[in-house]
Amino acid sequence: MTKNDIVNQIAERTGIEKIAVQATVEAFMKSVKNSLSEGKNVYLRGFGSFIVKKRAEKTGRNISKNTTIIIPAHKIPAFKPAKTFVEKVKKNLK
Numbered sequence: 802m803t804k805n806d807i808v809n810q811i812a813e814r815t816g817i818e819k820i821a822v823q824a825t826v827e828a829f830m831k832s833v834k835n836s837l838s839e840g841k842n843v844y845l846r847g848f849g850s851f852i853v854k855k856r857a858e859k860t861g862r863n864i865s866k867n868t869t870i871i872i873p874a875h876k877i878p879a880f881k882p883a884k885t886f887v888e889k890v891k892k893n894l895k
Contacts, residue, residue, distance in 0.1 A: 837878045849882040 843851040858874040
């Protein structure tokens with residue numbers, strides 16, 4: 802499912818114009834990105850959490866040059882679904 806599919810589905814279900822729905826979806830995504838870039842997690846009850854995970858420094862290998870490299874500590878965005886969300890997906894896949 803793409804962002805356009807989501808916009809179309811919301812517009813059909815609510816009767817709101819697609820342009821307004823698209824602006825709302827874009828604003829939501831921008832808010833989530835801004836919050837995560839500031840190090841703030843986003844919690845949506847019953848859906849899940851957009852969180853910032855910290856990765857520790859580690860040693861890696863450059864296979865082409867056969868050398869060891871240090872991968873510095875960094876942060877990455879992640880999504881953790883709510884338990885009810887996970888249960889519903891599991892139930893519907895059976």
